[in-house]
Amino acid sequence: MLLSSCIVLISVVCSFFLLGSSAMLNLTLPGQHPDPEAVVLDLHRRVNVSVSRRQMLSYSINDQSSSCLTGNPIDDCWRCDPNWQQNRQRLADCGIGFGQYALGGKGGKFYVVTDSTDNDAVNPKIGTLRYAVIQTEPLWIVFATNMVIHLSQELIFNSYKTVDGRGADVHIVGGGCLTIQYITNVIIHNIHIHHCYQSGETNVRSSPTHYGWRTLSDGDGISISGSRDIWVDHCKLSHCKDGLIDAVLGCTGITISNNLFSHHNEVMLLGHSDDYLPDTGMQVTIAFNHFGVNLIQRMPRCRRGYIHVVNNDYTRWEMYAIGGSGNPTINSQGNRYSAPSDRNAKEVTKRVNTEQGKWMGWNWRSEGDIMVNGAYFVASGEGVELKYEKAYSVEPKSAVLIDQLTMNAGVLSGRGNNLGKWSAGNDGAGTGLGSTSDGLDNYDDSSDSKSPLRPSSHTIIASILIALSSMFLLHVTTNPMFL
Secondary structure: OHHHHHHHHHHHHHHHHOOOHHHHHHOOOOOOOOOHHHHHHHHHHHHHHHHHHHHHHOOOOOOHHHHOOOOOHHHHHHHOOOOHHHHHHHHHHOOOHHHOOOOOOOOOEEEEEOOOOOOOOOOOOOOOHHHHHOOOOOEEEEEOOOEEEEEOOOEEOOOOEEEEOOOOOEEEEEEOOEEEEOOEEEEEEOOEEEEEEOOOOEEEEEEOOEEEEEOOOOOOOEEEEOOEEEEEEOOEEEOOOOOOEEEEOOOEEEEEEOOEEEOEEEOEEEOOOOOOHHHHHOEEEEEOOEEOOOEEEOOOEEEOOEEEEEOOEEOOOOOOOEEEEOOOEEEEEOOEEEOOOOHHHOEOEEEOOOOHHHHOOOOEEEEOOEEEOOOEOOOEOOOOOOOOOOOHHHOOOOHHHHHHHOOOOOOOOOOOOOOOOOOOHHHOOOOOOOOOOOOEEOOOOOOOOOOOOOOOHHHHHHHHHHHHHHHHHHHHHHOHHHO
């Protein structure tokens, strides 16, 4: 059955190569939302509901739940439960924006990282983070204690993984850092990622059954390629060789939220190149982040795609905040832009290496943004025409609420944030750290946590589909007959 399914899948993909250029007109990425404006409005509804609830409950002094509400719909979703650590996987239901469908390791076993070493990129030890992220089954990865993980090489993820640093102070540094390529459903939460440098020219394992030669990496904090349904939340990123977060080569369905960025030059790149057509389907939400001190440019720098930048706090920049080329759609709503003192760097936006006659038609919008210290946003285009009338209840919240919405941006600390250490709780059958020989706590009592970890047929088919789709898109964009 599996073999026949794969043959049919390969036949379907290969048939696209035989179609004429007309087939390219309807090319979309797997996971691309057909109506990005609906996703934007849904995000505003969620923010408005959280803000309104906070305002109403704040009048009740005796209501303990009012003290946890911030108006930030992600945090309010799980942090208002005083026993949230008993249901850690609730986090997967709290996503917003284009990456809201990222499941991570929801429904999978808990894996407890007990070993902070990373001495062998081909044969990682049980108990290490590298051993966990390469597995084929869904895993919810937590940490036994505070630790600094100094990577020897890129940490290459497999699909359906959550890295949950709540309750511990976890730093990831070193070679290559986090690599998410041609997979789906990853959540990275509450992790320090910094001082990442180039690595490679050696073998690195990407699954229990495969390792391969890796050329020199870019040195990104988080490198995302050809992947979808990715959510990076409440992380602190700084001091990396290349980008802090880069998403290229046909990525879509991404949310980057509640993070603290600082001390870096080229902060975030979205899109492979101006000529890489599949990135037209890229959809990214950037929400509730704090772009802090000593940042120079690319917050983000966009090529093609639809980028929603909403309710972020830009402390300052040295060159520009938001840049782009290749006609991306940039929808900036309810942000606070604080310009630097340099009178030549007051503009929020930058059209990179593009003449004004070309970029005047690009759809770059600013709605409800607050400009501080002379900052100004150069809008362009006529705007995307909505398919339905916007009601007042879904207007973007004013940037005057930025302090409230971004007050907890970055890694959540234990003090004042009600963060407990790892506990299996009600959603894990294990009773202690590393309760089985492979470092896994059973989510399902009926499963055998000591049995070999083998990929399911669905996982194999999904992996083949993503790989073949990526090969097809790359072939299309480099073959003149499709252009």
